Amino acid sequence: MNDFIIGIMAVSATLGLYGAALMLYRKKKSPLLQPILVVSATIIIVLLLFRIPYETYMIGGQWIEVLMGPAVIALAIPLYNHYERLKQLAVPILAGILVGAITGVVSGILFAKAFGFERELILALVPKSVTTPVAVSIAETFEGPIPLAAVFVIVAGISGVLMSPFIYKLFRLKHPLGRGIGMGSASHAIGTAAMMEQSELEGSISTIAMVLSAVIVSFIAPILVMLFL
Amino acid sequence: MDFIRIILHIAFLYLLLFLGNAVQDIFQLSIPGSVLGMLFLFFLLKSGIVKLDWIKEGTSLLLKHLTLFFIPVTVGFMEYLDLFSGRGILLLVVTILSTALVMGLSGFVSERLVKRKEVQQYE
Structure with missing residues (x-):
């Protein structure tokens, strides 16, 4: 089979599954049914069952992935729409994000150290709370394993989306601000995208948290690694 | 059009x-x-x-459709199933625990500061 046909198949399968998962999610409204989770898990299972390598899927998958960059840029729009409201809340927003950025890097290092993992693996954990492109460039500066760093970013994103209802209850987060800051700081673009489906205000707060925490983490991570690792 | x-x-x-x-x-x-x-x-x-x-x-x-564009990267997780089959599973536990802490603490700090601000406005 030539690459073009494989690509078309991968894209149509992904789009078809996504459409079906989206309908199911809108009907049931359960965070466990997040399309990104359902679709990715289904594709992984199918690929493993038929022994199809990831690279083969990516012949088509990359056609979808190319839209990731423009989609991140489009996040400027909710930010613009809610700018006036967010400006008044600058102090709580910045304080929350800073606490989140430090907590993410330090707790990752200390927990992994407690379990006795080697330095290489711990370095891959450091940028897990920030969006993939930033996490990759942070991992590059540490000379840590880059694909592994991307995997931890995904785990932080998906697990954050799944845990969010529970975390909001546990920490009594009722305000859109607390929820948005928590989601964006912990689960970056995946969390933001999931949140955007529920409320544009929470989604735009999450966008701010995601962007600022990416900037803050890339500045503080080298210092925190020196101090704690 | x-x-x-x-x-x-x-x-x-x-x-x-x-x-x-x-x-x-x-x-x-x-x-x-x-x-x-x-x-x-x-x-x-x-x-x-x-x-x-x-x-x-x-x-x-x-x-x-923001989440759609992150699906191909997420599928890349399958390349690391081996790493997480043994003791490496603890790395997932670490990631999840740390993510929960980040979400809870950052949200908590923001929310507390907002409430204080709202109270100040009444005084």
Whole structure:
């Protein structure tokens, strides 16, 4: 089979599954049914069952992935729409994000150290709370394993989306601000995208948290690694 | 007609992405090009150089289906199943615990500060 046909198949399968998962999610409204989770898990299972390598899927998958960059840029729009409201809340927003950025890097290092993992693996954990492109460039500066760093970013994103209802209850987060800051700081673009489906205000707060925490983490991570690792 | 409009809007976003990547490259920044591109778009909108109406259809389509574009990267998880089958599973536990802490603490700090601010406004 030539690459073009494989690509078309991968894209149509992904789009078809996504459409079906989206309908199911809108009907049931359960965070466990997040399309990104359902679709990715289904594709992984199918690929493993038929022994199809990831690279083969990516012949088509990359056609979808190319839209990731423009989609991140489009996040400027909710930010613009809610700018006036967010400006008044600058102090709580910045304080929350800073606490989140430090907590993410330090707790990752200390927990992994407690379990006795080697330095290489711990370095891959450091940028897990920030969006993939930033996490990759942070991992590059540490000379840590880059694909592994991307995997931890995904785990932080998906697990954050799944845990969010529970975390909001546990920490009594009722305000859109607390929820948005928590989601964006912990689960970056995946969390933001999931949140955007529920409320544009929470989604735009999450966008701010995601962007600022990416900037803050890339500045503080080298210092925190020196101090704690 | 809408289809052409959407294509043009996305092409415009690509232009910003290209600019963002170029700026990152030239100044050797640790902030990725896509985030820089987003900041450019924000300033273009804020200053009124670009009107929201000009790019509405394409951008709202992307924003509505944001998670779709992250699916191919997420599927990449399958390449690491071996690592997580043994003791490596603890790395997942660490990631999940740390994520929960980040979400809870950052949200808690923001929310407490907002409440204090709201109380001050009443006094």
